[in-house]
Amino acid sequence: MDMLSTISTVSPSPLQTLLSDPKLLQTTHPAELLTLAFxxxxxxxxxxSWTAxxxxxxxxxxxxxxPRPLLSGLPAQRLYVHPEEQIHLLKEAEKRRKAASKDGEDDAGLDFKPEPEREWILPTRLSEKWTLNRLSEVFNGIDMVPAAPESADEGETKVNKWRTTKRLVLATVDADSTVVYxxxxxxxxKPRQN
Structure with a gap:
């Protein structure tokens, strides 16, 4: 086996696969913004561990x-719980704990784990200056909740009744490739209760 045939059988990296997407050729966004999104x-x-x-x-x-490319996806766990929903979930967990203790089960805590929700992600660089006007332009172009991709097995996008305002995850990359969300x-x- 020669070296050339070994090299030709190497599969592309996940990043190469992303960059070869034909939909990218149809965008007018600068290449540096697409690269940042990738x-x-x-x-x-x-x-x-985000999916979709x-x-x-x-x-x-x-x-x-x-105004610039955005991402959407499903986090591994819920990122934000509305304060009113948090109270509701704690009350439901307390009911389950009391029912479990009546049935003789031990150590039933107040644990609750809300289902993850699809989120918008705005890729940015730390060196960029963001104003309320620029953020408003982004918010004006998006729905409350991003639609699930057609290929996802999630089915229809569920809208949480507690989600009353648009939100996004601001993903900020520093020059050393550190990402902060x-x-x-x-x-x-309304502020969250801890």
Missing amino acids: QIQHNLQYQH LRLHTHSPITNKPL YIVHDGVV
């Missing part, structure tokens, strides 16, 4: 180009 997508998928990740270059509302809401949101 970097964040790779980080979410392989470091944080999808690149968005056009608004799902107007079908016009978004922040949740940003469109408007004023």
Whole structure:
């Protein structure tokens, strides 16, 4: 076996597969913004176990180009629990704990684990300056909850009744490739109780 035949059988990396997507040729966004989105997508998928990740270059509302490429995906666990929902979930957990203790089960705590929700992700660089106006342009182009990809086995996108404002995950990359994630809401949101 010669060296050339060994090299030709190597499969492409996940990043190469992403970059070869034919839909990318139809976008007007600069290559550096697409590359940034792929970097964040790779980080979410392989470091944080997100699934059903999808690149968005056009608004799902107007079908016009978004101010910059966005991602959507499903995190491994819920990122944000609305304070009212948190109270509701704790009450339900308390009911289950009391029912379990009546049945003789030991150590039934107040654990609750809400189902993960699809989230929007805005890839950014730390060196960028973001204003409320720029964030508003992004929020104006998105729905409350991103639609599930057609290939996902999740079925229809469920909208949580407690989700009353648009939100996104601001993914900020530093020059050393460190990624920090922040949740940003469109408007004023009641603070969480800890």
